[in-house]
Amino acid sequence: MSTRTDVTHFNCTLANRIATVSLNRPDRKNPLTFDSYAELRDWFRDLAYADDVDAVIFASNGGNFSSGGDVHDIIGPLTKMRMKELLNFTRMTGDLVKAMVNCGKPVIAAIDGICVGAGAIIAMASDLRIATPEAKCAFLFTRVGLAGCDMGACAILPRIIGQGRAAELLYTGRSMSADEGAAWGFYNQITPADTLDETAQNMATRIAAGPNFAHMMTKTMLAQEWSMSIEQAIEAEAQSQAICMQTGDFERAYRAFVAKEKPEFKGD
Numbered sequence: 001m002s003t004r005t006d007v008t009h010f011n012c013t014l015a016n017r018i019a020t021v022s023l024n025r026p027d028r029k030n031p032l033t034f035d036s037y038a039e040l041r042d043w044f045r046d047l048a049y050a051d052d053v054d055a056v057i058f059a060s061n062g063g064n065f066s067s068g069g070d071v072h073d074i075i076g077p078l079t080k081m082r083m084k085e086l087l088n089f090t091r092m093t094g095d096l097v098k099a100m101v102n103c104g105k106p107v108i109a110a111i112d113g114i115c116v117g118a119g120a121i122i123a124m125a126s127d128l129r130i131a132t133p134e135a136k137c138a139f140l141f142t143r144v145g146l147a148g149c150d151m152g153a154c155a156i157l158p159r160i161i162g163q164g165r166a167a168e169l170l171y172t173g174r175s176m177s178a179d180e181g182a183a184w185g186f187y188n189q190i191t192p193a194d195t196l197d198e199t200a201q202n203m204a205t206r207i208a209a210g211p212n213f214a215h216m217m218t219k220t221m222l223a224q225e226w227s228m229s230i231e232q233a234i235e236a237e238a239q240s241q242a243i244c245m246q247t248g249d250f251e252r253a254y255r256a257f258v259a260k261e262k263p264e265f266k267g268d
C-alpha cells in the first residue's frame with residue numbers, strides 16, 4: 001500500500017521514504033478544523049499499512065506549528081452541540097493521537113513559534129520533538145474553561161516531563177519556553193529557525209536508514225509497555241526481539257560487522 005499525498009485539509013509530501021506533513025493555514029497560525037482533524041486521523045491510520053514511508057516529519061508552516069482548535073470553526077460550534085455530538089468530537093480528536101501512536105512509523109515534530117492546544121498534543125504524541133528558540137508550547141485547555149485531560153495529555157505528558165511539571169502546565173495553561181522544554185526532556189533538540197527543516201530532515205533520514213521493521217517494533221513496545229508490569233514487559237520484549245532476529249536486516253547487520261562494513265538495512 002502507498003501513502004496518500006492527495007490530501008485536502010493539510011499539506012503532505014513524500015520524498016526518500018520520508019513523509020512531511022504540516023497544517024495549511026499559516027495566515028492564522030495553522031489552526032485545526034473538524035475536517036483537518038478527521039483527515040489527519042485517517043491519514044495516520046492508513047500509514048500503518050503503507051510500505052513506502054519509513055519516517056514522518058510533522059512540520060511547522062509560516063513560522064508556527066499550530067494554534068490548536070480553530071476558535072470560529074470549532075470552539076464556537078461546540079458551544080451549541082449536545083452531549084452526544086460533543087462526545088463524538090472528543091473521541092474523534094483522541095483517535096488522532098491513537099492513530100499517531102499506532103501508525104508504526106517514527107514521527108518527528110519540528111516546532112517553530114506557536115504550538116498550543118491540540119497543536120501541543122500533536123507535538124506530545126510525536127516520538128521526537130525538535131524546536132526553535134522561539135517555540136512556545138502551551139496546553140491551554142483551562143484557558144477556555146476545559147480540563148487539562150484532553151486527547152491523552154494526563155497520561156502521556158507526565159511520562160515525558162514528569163508529573164509535577166505536567167500538572168503545572170495542565171492546570172495553568174501557561175506557555176512552556178523552548179529552554180524549559182529542552183531541560184525537561186520535552187524537546188530532543190533546539191535549533192535555529194533557519195535550520196529547523198534541515199535538522200528534522202537529517203534526523204528523519206538517519207532513522208529511515210535504519211532497520212525499519214525493528215523501528216516499528218520499538219514504537220509498538222514504547223506504547224504497549226505503559227500498561228505492562230516489568231515481568232510482562234520483559235516477556236513482550238523477548239518475543240519482539242525473537243521476531244526481529246528472523247529479519248533480513250539482522251543477518252545483514254551481522255554480515256556487515258564481520259566484513260567491517262556499514263550495514264544497508266532494507267526493512268525486512
